[in-house]
Amino acid sequence: MVTSNLRLLVLVSSLTCVAWASSISSLVSRQLFDSIFLHKDDPACPAKDFYTYDSFVQATRRFPAFGNTGSLTTRKREIAAFLAQISHETTGGWPTAPDGPYAWGLCFKEEVSPQSDYCDSTNTQWPCYPGKSYNGRGPIQLSWNYNYGPAGKALGFDGLRNPEIVSNNSVISWKTALWFWMTGQKLKPSSHNVMVGRYCPTKQDLAANRTAGFGLVTNIINGGLECGIPTDGRVSDRIGYFERYANIFNVDTGPNLDCQYQQPF
Ligand SMILES: *[C@@H]1O[C@H](CO)[C@@H](O)[C@H](O)[C@H]1NC(C)=O
Ligand SMILES: CC(=O)N[C@H]1CO[C@H](CO)[C@@H](O)[C@@H]1O
Secondary structure, three states, rough: OHHHHHHHHHHHHHHHHHHOHHHHHOOOOHHHHHHHHOOOOOOOOOOOOOOOOOHHHHHHHOOOOOOOOOHHHHHHHHHHHHHHHHHHHHOOOOOOOOOOOHHHOOOOEEOOOOOOOOOOOOOOOOOOOOOOOOEOOOOOEEEOOHHHHHHHHHHOOOOOOOHHHHHHHHHHHHHHHHHHOOEEEEOOOOHHHHHOOOOOOOOOHHHHHOOOOOHHHHHHHHHHOOOOOOHHHHHHHHHHHHHHHHHHHHHHHHOOOOOOOOOOO
């Protein structure tokens, strides 16, 4: 009895392992991925052939809780929200684009004509390396020395001396976006926790209307520029992507899509 129970336990846990490891491809098949990113490999897109399905799946293995927390609906909604946010960050869409403006995610891998090198020289923990630019790169358009430094440290590359790797290595590029998604920062919850219902607002959060939903993720990503102001075009672009993807995943978007009444962090 004891022995067979034990065997059963071993069997069950090894099955769980297999399910765990393959879960992203079970919710996001290659075909689904391609139907979301209809134009990412368009010859007009600078990121043509860069953001492959295989490197996406490989990168998610570094973050097993991504798309793997909560009910099936929650898992799908989180993935849809992540893919929507990175699509806005890298969009090549315009209002009359073929297949609509929300079919052009993952078109860019690097910010076009950055206005600065995104070096916060007051940050001594993650000092800028001479001559390097910490402009937007990769699916989430990772920016600033204080993000490149910790992302590299967590993922095993030198983000301060070699920020270019984020637009040169597809798997690392995807990992930086997932790292940003999964990692809370000073005063900010992680986007992951917000989308899976694990966000615990502080008093200050409540006073600032920072309630859970896709709009709060927008606030985490770029609230300083986009939130707390009426009808911002960037915010509606993010929402447009999310609505299209939620529909493809066949889940509702949940409440609080907008952040126009939220104060930034
Ligand atoms: C919170 O949201 C309401 C509208 O729902 C708005 O009137 C109020 O100004 C917002 N508060 C802050 C601090 O932005
Ligand atoms: C081979 C290649 O893609 N090199 C790129 C590495 O990243 C830098 C800056 O991000 C690009 O300028 C290079 O073209």
